[in-house]
Amino acid sequence: MMQNSPPPDPAGSLIWDGGFESGSAGGGFRWQFTRVTRNVQISFDRSEKHSGEQSLRLLFNGHENVNFEDACHLFIAEPGKRYILSGWIKTESLTSSEGIRFEITARNGDNVTVALGDETHGTQPWTQIHLPWTVPGSGVLGKFCLRRKMSDMPGSDIQGAAWLDDVSLVGAENPSEAVGKP
16 A cells, blocks of 8 residues: 555654655545645655655645645644644745645534644745644544635735645653744
């Protein structure tokens, strides 16, 4: 099923195959995305990567002011625990007033909480992004997505490319680690 054996993820990471090395996607507790969705092409890219053999590439074609949250990974987190979501993003000519960002959505019964990271757009080299997060309430099903909010600015049909690599969601050993990270 897998093209390559995935390298070891960071110890305790709730994200499986954060480096996209397996070439596997499609459900369960692994990467979930449709290769072409609403004017965005999503694919593994062997020519551009932060480390390993490949990354995940999003190619926005400029025909829509898209509300994008279609490259995701499910996980189960420990109640009340603090985590750090970390990953590397690169962008090339990513236009519009809204770029891409990390988003964690957690469901606990009828309650839904959302944590959003800072957005990235334009042309940026590989940059490590951190999003500290504390799990709400009791047993939680979480979802990490690469997210682009629809822009409220005229002429915001997004185009350009973004890459994601080396994603992990690990527990913060010290509670201060989950506070104040960029």
